[in-house]
Amino acid sequence: MKKNIILIGFMGIGKGTTARAYAEKYKCFNIDTDDLIESKTNKKVKSIFEDEGEKYFRSLEQECANWIESSVDNSLISCGGGFFNVNNLNKLGTVVLLDASYEWIYNRLSTAENAKSKLKKRPLFAEPKKAKKLYKEREKAYKKIADIIIDVERLEMKEIIKEIHKKVNKK
Ligand code: S3P
Numbered sequence: 001m002k003k004n005i006i007l008i009g010f011m012g013i014g015k016g017t018t019a020r021a022y023a024e025k026y027k028c029f030n031i032d033t034d035d036l037i038e039s040k041t042n043k044k045v046k047s048i049f050e051d052e053g054e055k056y057f058r059s060l061e062q063e064c065a066n067w068i069e070s071s072v073d074n075s076l077i078s079c080g081g082g083f084f085n086v087n088n089l090n091k092l093g094t095v096v097l098l099d100a101s102y103e104w105i106y107n108r109l110s111t112a113e114n115a116k117s118k119l120k121k122r123p124l125f126a127e128p129k130k131a132k133k134l135y136k137e138r139e140k141a142y143k144k145i146a147d148i149i150i151d152v153e154r155l156e157m158k159e160i161i162k163e164i165h166k167k168v169n170k171k
Pocket of ligand 1: 009010011012015034045079080081082083121122123124
């Protein structure tokens with residue numbers, strides 16, 4: 001079994017921030033699936049959605065998962081919100097879900113210092129009503145695929161990364 005931590009959860013829940021804090025504290029490499037896709041295609045996720053469409057983006061996520069399966073270990077991998085649908089997720093490492101209510105996530109995103117850019121780079125957040133619908137559709141599937149669930153609403157970042165470390169190492 002691989003020793004990667006696979007961080008999943010809805011857009012805007014703070015996977016990137018959590019991953020950076022975790023990597024700093026526990027001294028591991030941290031890679032992000034959106035960043036991998038952007039570096040492979042030399043395009044922004046938003047432009048891929050606009051030019052080639054969501055289906056193509058999902059195929060890039062699968063390619064990315066295949067590369068992680070064949071080539072990456074002992075790392076923290078933060079995943080785009082829809083990455084959990086790849087067909088080999090549980091082979092990539094221990095799957096950790098960051099969980100919170102839709103309202104909490106929306107509030108976090110819209111009150112962030114750079115709220116505009118945070119919302120703009122996420123094509124599926126362009127319409128909050130649609131985003132909420134997507135959240136409802138994914139809620140159960142996220143929980144089903146996760147090995148570990150962390151409720152981030154009631155925790156400080158320091159506690160979140162400690163919880164992840166503790167629970168992953170107990171597995
Ligand atoms: C998506 C989430 C985004 C990005 C793309 C699609 C999704 O990543 O991969 O816009 O389907 O939920 P973040 O979760 O980092 O925003």
